[in-house]
Amino acid sequence: MVKKPTGKNTSGRGQRDLTVKVKTARGRTLSSTRWLQRQLNDPYVVRAKAEGYRGRAAFKIMELDDKFRFLVPGARVLDLGCAPGGWIQVAVPRINALGEKSGKAVGRIVGIDLQEVDDIPGAEIHQLDFMADDADLQVKEWLGGQADVVMSDMAASSSGHKQTDHLRIIALCEAAAYLSFDVLSDGGTFVAKVLAGGAEGELQKLLKQKFTKVAHVKPPSSRSDSSEKFVIASGFRGNAEGE
Known part of the structure; x- marks a missing residue:
């Protein structure tokens, strides 16, 4: 079930300091690997997914x-x-x-x-x-x-x-x-x-x-x-x- 966005700023609530490392895969460039790692470690990307934002x-x-x-x-x-x-x-x-x-x-x-x-x-x-x-x-x-x-x-x-x-x-x-x-x-x-x-x-x-x-x-x-x-x-x- 997709969470309904509330429009409220929940910054700082329940965030964890985790670092996801991405290995360069065959067919994937170094720049795309860096982009993917940045996305996975971006707290706002994580929050958007958790709170139902696009x-x-x-x-x-x-x-x-x-x-x-x-x-x-x-x-x-x-x-x-x-x-x-x-x-x-x-x-x-x-x-x-x-x-x-x-x-x-x-x-x-x-x-x-x-x-x-x-x-x-x-x-x-x-x-x-x-x-x-x-x-x-x-x-x-x-x-x-x-x-x-x-x-x-x-x-x-x-x-x-x-x-x-x-x-x-x-x-x-x-x-x-x-x-x-x-x-x-x-x-x-x-x-x-x-x-x-x-x-x-x-x-x-x-x-x-x-x-x-x-x-x-x-x-x-x-x-x-x-x-x-x-x-x-x-x-x-x-x-x-x-x-």
């Missing part, structure tokens, strides 16, 4: 929300590039999408992705290119209005060249930000993954024009050898007439 990335949004509190009961949330669905699994109980918290407002979450994603109770998931014409109108129809939160853990396919990958993810994040301007309600929050690398200045300038507060955070579950960090822009100012 990936370790679930703990990133969990830690970000613990700090900034944007996934609240009654919130309407859009998850861009939602596959495999770990962020949605965390959001569903926190926004009370299933109505299980008596006396609390019931939230709504819509996830979109280019690929098909298995259903998650309490969420509505669609295959859609968020950069398609009228994607904003479609999203607002599914949400039943403006979003309170737009979140994105999207990353462009790796080219193996660090600077190129950095530019690609910044471009993707900018595109997600522009969509958020079209679908967010006043006071809303935008959360997205970026890669440190020097080209995020324009993105930060753009977000500071649109939001009252912009923060950059590397959550504890983000691997120390990764250049990823997350931007949390809160207090959406809305769009001026004619903008």
Whole structure:
């Protein structure tokens, strides 16, 4: 029986310090062996499996929300590039999408992705290119209005060249930000993954024009050898007439 994710951060509870060693097998490269060993010894991978999450990335949004509190009961949330669905699994109980918290407002979450994603109770998931014409109108129809939160853990396919990958993810994040301007309600929050690398200045300038507060955070579950960090822009100012 698969455990139902609770959306709660259980960091530090019942963890054991065990090291799994992986031998290089015939047909397996040294790099793939190292990757497999890292996965088997990653405490967040172990926790994700034990707690029923679809990936370790679930703990990133969990830690970000613990700090900034944007996934609240009654919130309407859009998850861009939602596959495999770990962020949605965390959001569903926190926004009370299933109505299980008596006396609390019931939230709504819509996830979109280019690929098909298995259903998650309490969420509505669609295959859609968020950069398609009228994607904003479609999203607002599914949400039943403006979003309170737009979140994105999207990353462009790796080219193996660090600077190129950095530019690609910044471009993707900018595109997600522009969509958020079209679908967010006043006071809303935008959360997205970026890669440190020097080209995020324009993105930060753009977000500071649109939001009252912009923060950059590397959550504890983000691997120390990764250049990823997350931007949390809160207090959406809305769009001026004619903008």
